[in-house]
Amino acid sequence: MLALDYAKLRSNRLVENDPNVCHGMKSLDNDMILATSKCLFAAAAGNSSSILCKQRERQALLKIKQILIAHNSSVKVGSWVGENCCQWQGVGFDYVTGNIILLNIINPDPNICSTSGRICYDDGCYYNSRCLEIKDGSLDHNIFGSMITILQGLKYLTHLKLYGLIFGRESTRIMSFSKVIGTMTQLRYLNLSSVGLVGEILSQIGNLTNLQVLDLSNNFLQGNVPPQIGNLTNLQVLYLSDNNLEGNVPPQIGNLTNLQVLDLSNNQFDRELRIMRWASSLSNLQFLDLSNIDLSQLTVDAWRILSQLPSLSHLGLSGCNLKNNHLSHVFSNDSAIILNTLHYLDLSSNLLKNPLTILGNLSSLSFLDLSNNLLEGSVPGWLKNMRSLQVLNLARNGFSHVENDNKLSGEIPDFLGQLTEIEHLDISQNYIQGKVSLSHLGSLSKLSYLDMSYNNLSLDITSKWLPPFQLNTFRMTSCKINHSPQWLQTQTRIQDLDLSNTGISGKPHEWFINTTSLLRLNLSNNFLTGPLQKQLSLGQWDVDGSFIDLSSNQFSGPILLSFGKDYCGISSLQLNNNSLTGHIPSSLWNCTQLQILDLSRNKLSGLIPPWTSDQLLNLYVLRLQENQLGEVNSKEDSTILKNLCKLRDLNILDLQNNRLSGTIPNCWESSTLQVINLSSNNLSGVIPCSLGNISSLEYLHLSDNKLGGHIPSRLSNLTQLRLLNLGGNELAGAIPKWFDTSFSSLEVLRLPRNKFRGSVPKEL
Structure with missing residues (x-):
């Protein structure tokens, strides 16, 4: 398998989204895929009604239906009625034995449980084979018991995936579950990633001798890996990453001679890992990830074992506290086999320095x-020999391109433009300076990802240039673009564009006339003009996680009133520091994924829409300050604030310097709010005592309003408060003495221009 396929394997858990990769084993042509939504194998036989499913397995399916209904699942189980479960939608069975071998019930992954999916083992690829997948749920005690019943009833399963199912980290439940798993000896594929497993890996795992894929990643497992894991001699893929495992990596792992993929990253291993004798017998190992494990004490012999693995093509050593001398034991030895086999090498987040000439021998690297x-x-000259590179990441170093005479040359090395296989190039956050010209980009026909951000670079390319590539991502933050980037019209596939703080001017919608694929757009801190409506008509803002930042420009006009009208998946919308007018469209409440909304420092007027926590349930930053909002009667304003105070995930609420009037409602319940700024409005009435319920509050600004009455004693509960500004109001009574004892974290206290009586307490 190619090294880049392994990169996908690590991030996607067995390449679940790549139609050309089959679990790190083999693949078959698409025309061999069998597709059906009901009883696959019975359909092949031609008569599903002639075979009845077994009663015990039917009862197990009814338990699953119970779980789905209990969780208000959107999965359709309306057809799950009657005696013959082989006719139920999403159920497959073996038409010879009548055993249930397929359940396709909850948004299955396309290459694992879907009716057109596939599962691959050493003897080939199978379609719709013996699969149970339950995803993204949380089990209470009663439903957990039902799950045990289900697993005991479906003893012919060979494929079990419970990814994302939360067991609640209750040890007794984990043990009972593990014991049941230990009896499912037909399993070939077991994925228990992200299910909340705690404690040690139980020895029962050694009973599953047919396993070929085992994924226990991203749990809370600790202690040693049991030696019984060495019984799994058919194992080809083993994920133990992202746990708290420590102590021994048992030498019995050396028994897994069929192992092709081994991921031990993000654990606390020691002892045997330093010696790594167990690795010497893993002649089929292609993928090895030891990232974020301290390997600084690894023995010389261990490094040499690593260098002699005959099939290794993917090696992850990120965050391992490595220095140059460690690498010399692996890559400077001319007899090292991996010099010819390695395609993927991740050495990020270590302590490596130039020169790294020992890497120059890895001419076969693609990553x-x-x-x-x-x-x-300087950017290492030996890179010019790596003509197979597809991904090169040099970000966050100290490169400056120094010539032999130690004078800054001001140019990116020309040889980067000769790496014609490059698809992904990241040189961001360095000290590189000079011009980026056609000599660097003109031959990179396969380039899809380019990030040159945070350097002292200027893009010196004419606006009429026709690039040979189609970019998916282009970032040049805080660099300089000398010409209007009209050539972006040719980039019809671009999804992520960041040209913030580059000095560009003009009307950007004219550059993107052919672009409809944008998902992330950042053009902030420039000199861009034109009506905002035309900019917001670009891109696919109905896709979850999309992002817009057009702040600190000179855009004008209203926000597109239909924005978000149908569906809006945008997570961040930042339009602050422009000259926008008109009202805030209420249709934004359809943006249910919205986390950041910043419309501050514009000329917006009218009402703040009556958003509720059910609509903007993910919102944690709301900045509307320095507008002209609130030119309505006090009763309506109070209703608006009453809605805002119930946004349960809100961290920052900034409405200062508007025209809000009415009272501050007494409805504050949030446990997440850290900043409230209602200063410089026309708010009246008293400070609501419910503000004291916000235990997380650090900054409270209520200055320059018309608030009266006393400072409520409930505010003494705000023990995290760092700044309290109540100046410029009509507050009366004495300044509370409890300020000193209750506000132990307070750094700034402002109380001027009020009607307090008496003297300032000595405690202050």
């Missing part, structure tokens, strides 16, 4: 990540 190290001086 190299040296980001976040201590590399300084």
Whole structure:
């Protein structure tokens, strides 16, 4: 398998979204895929009604139906009635034995449980084979018991995936579950990633001798890996990453001679890992990830074992506290086998320095990540020999391109433009300076990802240039673009564009006339003009996670009133520091994924829409300050604030310097709010005592309003408060003495221009 396929394997858990990769084993042509939504194997036989499913398995399916209904699942189980479960939608069975072998019930992954999916083992690929997947749920005690019943009833399963199912980290439940798993000896594929497993890996795992894929990643497992894991001699894929495992990596792992994929990353292993004798017998190992494990004490012999793995093509060593001398034991030895087999090498987040000439022998690399190290001086010249590179990441180092005479040359090395296989190039956050010209980009026909951000670079390319590539991502933050980037019209596939703080001017919608694929757009801190409505008509803002930042420009006009009218998946909308007019469209409440909304420092007027926590349930930043909002009667304003105070995930609420009137409602319940700023409005009445319920509050600004009455004693509960500004109001009574004892974290207290009586307490 190609190294880049392994990169997908690590991030997607067995390449679940890549139609050309089959679990790190084999693949078959698409025309061999069998597709059906009901009783696959019975359909092949031609008569599903002639075979009845077994009663015990039917009862197990009814338990699953119970779980789905209990969780208000959107999965359709209306057909799950009657005696013959082989006719139920999403159920497959073996038409010879009548055993249930397929359940396709909850948004299955396309290459695992779907009716057109596939599962691959050493003897080939199977379609719709013996699969149970239940995803993204939370089990209470009673339903957990039903799950045990289900698993006991479906003893012919060979494929079990419970990814994302939360067991609640209750040890007794984990043990009972593990014991049941230990009896399912037909299993070939077991995925228990992200299910909340705690404690040690139980020895019962050693009973599953047919397993070929085992994924226990992203749990809370600790202690040693049991030696019984060495019984799984058919195992080809083993994920133990993202746990708290420590102590021994048992030498019995050396028994897994069929192992092709081994991921031990993000654990606390020690002892045997330093020696790694167990690795010497893994002649089929292609994928090895030891990232974020301290390997600084690894023995010389261990490094040499690593260098002699005959099939290794993917090696992850990110965050391992490595220095140059460690690498010399692996890559400077001319007899090292991996010099010829390695395609993927991740050395990011280590302590590596220039020169790294020992890597120059790896001419077969297609993926190299040296980001976040201590590399300084020029971009290494040995990179020009790596003509197979598809991914190169040099971000967050200290490169400056220093010539032999130690004078800054001000140019990116020309040889980067000769790496014609490059698809992904990241040189961001360095000290590189000079011009980026056609000599660097003109031959990179396969380029799809380019990030040159946070350097002292200027893009010196004419606006009429026709690039040979189609970019998916282009970022040049805080660099300089000398010409209007009209050539972006040719980039019809671009999804992520960041040209913030580059000095560009003009009307950007004219550059993107052919672009409809944008998902993330950042053009902030420039000199862009034109009506905002035309900019917001670009892109696919109905896609979850999309992002817009057009702040700090010179855009004018109203916000597109239909924005978000049908569906809006945008997570961040930042239009602050422009000259926008008109009302805030209420249709924004359809943006249920919205987390950040910043419309501050514009000329917006009218009402704040009556958003509720049911609509903007993910919103945690709301900035509307320095507008002209609130030119209505006090009763309506109070209703608006009453809705805002119930946004349960809100962290920052800033409405200062508007025209809000009425009272501050007494409805504050949030446990997440850290900043409230209602200063410089026309608010009256008293400070509501429910503000004291916000235990997380750190900054409270209520200055320059018309608030009266006393400072409520309930505010003494705000023990995290760092700033309290109540100046410029009509507050009366004495300044509370409890300020000193209750506000132990307070750094700034402002109370001027009020009607307090008496003297300032000595405690202050």
